[in-house]
Amino acid sequence: MSRKKAAKGKAPNSSPSAGSPGGKGVGKAAWSSPSIVQMNGVVHPSRPSISSSSEFYDIAFKVMLVGDSGVGKTCLLVRFKDGAFLAGSFISTVGIDFRNKVLTIDGVKVKLQIWDTAGQERFRSVTHAYYRDAHALLLLYDVTNRSSFDNIQAWLTEIHEYAQQDVVLMLLGNKADATHNRVVKREDGEKLAKEFGVPFMETSARSGLNVELAFTAVAKELKHRSMKDSSEKFKLHEYVNKEMKGAGCCRT
Ligand SMILES: Nc1nc2c(ncn2[C@@H]2O[C@H](COP(=O)(O)OP(=O)(O)OP(=O)(O)O)[C@@H](O)[C@H]2O)c(=O)[nH]1
Numbered sequence: 223m224s225r226k227k228a229a230k231g232k233a234p235n236s237s238p239s240a241g242s243p244g245g246k247g248v249g250k251a252a253w254s255s256p257s258i259v260q261m262n263g264v265v266h267p268s269r270p271s272i273s274s275s276s277e278f279y280d281i282a283f284k285v286m287l288v289g290d291s292g293v294g295k296t297c298l299l300v301r302f303k304d305g306a307f308l309a310g311s312f313i314s315t316v317g318i319d320f321r322n323k324v325l326t327i328d329g330v331k332v333k334l335q336i337w338d339t340a341g342q343e344r345f346r347s348v349t350h351a352y353y354r355d356a357h358a359l360l361l362l363y364d365v366t367n368r369s370s371f372d373n374i375q376a377w378l379t380e381i382h383e384y385a386q387q388d389v390v391l392m393l394l395g396n397k398a399d400a401t402h403n404r405v406v407k408r409e410d411g412e413k414l415a416k417e418f419g420v421p422f423m424e425t426s427a428r429s430g431l432n433v434e435l436a437f438t439a440v441a442k443e444l445k446h447r448s449m450k451d452s453s454e455k456f457k458l459h460e461y462v463n464k465e466m467k468g469a470g471c472c473r474t
């Protein structure tokens with residue numbers, strides 16, 4: 223397997239398929255001409271970056287963060303990417319943004335290109351355009367916000383409408399650290415996830431609870447699927463259940 227180089231902070235590539243989000247409602251990310259092409263569901267760079275901060279990788283996937291505004295999508299991504307929590311005033315994402323991170327999974331360098339979508343309704347059409355190319359979706363609600371949990375069903379309907387049928391999906395109940403403001407029980411999240419057959423865990427961008435695990439689980443599933451190595455059986459549900467730590471604990 224030849225190893226490629228991951229450009230950090232460069233514009234994401236092929237989505238939506240037109241090559242640009244239409245120039246409408248797009249926020250922080252600078253979109254330019256495609257630098258990655260998609261082959262057999264795995265993303266390969268056609269023009270590797272020479273950026274000094276680049277990291278080599280073997281395979282690449284696109285992961286999208288979705289869910290209501292304020293559930294903590296941006297904070298989760300920043301926690302995963304930089305190991306920090308964005309404290310202070312809430313700055314709602316405009317349009318769509320992205321960050322890259324390379325993980326080593328069983329000796330294979332897996333690049334995740336993580337798209338941080340805007341939860342606000344007015345950007346929904348922008349988000350729709352990106353679903354199609356996503357290999358995995360992390361669907362978030364906020365355990366301190368009931369309506370964000372009640373809206374999960376609507377998000378799932380949208381996902382079924384716009385995303386690939388075989389997209390890897392995981393439900394995350396974020397802000398598990400906020401015990402005093404919690405209004406959604408962990409069991410409620412577990413029940414909903416079971417109903418829809420998706421893996422579930424509670425996370426906290428503030429404490430770091432299960433953040434690394436959520437992205438690693440998705441990367442493992444995508445890597446195993448793309449390698450089609452039948453000698454190695456990987457079950458996302460089983461992996462998540464085995465590795466997951468409760469909200470009372472502190473896995474980072
Ligand atoms: N206590 C706690 N607060 C959090 C956590 N994650 C995010 N927040 C706070 O929740 C607010 C919203 O976080 P964001 O990450 O900006 O939310 P978002 O989902 O990206 O929102 P949009 O960009 O509008 O879709 C901010 O004030 C964060 O500080 C968490 O894990 N725990």
Ligand SMILES: [Mg+2]
Nearest residue numbers: 295296314315
């Ligand atoms: Mg955001």
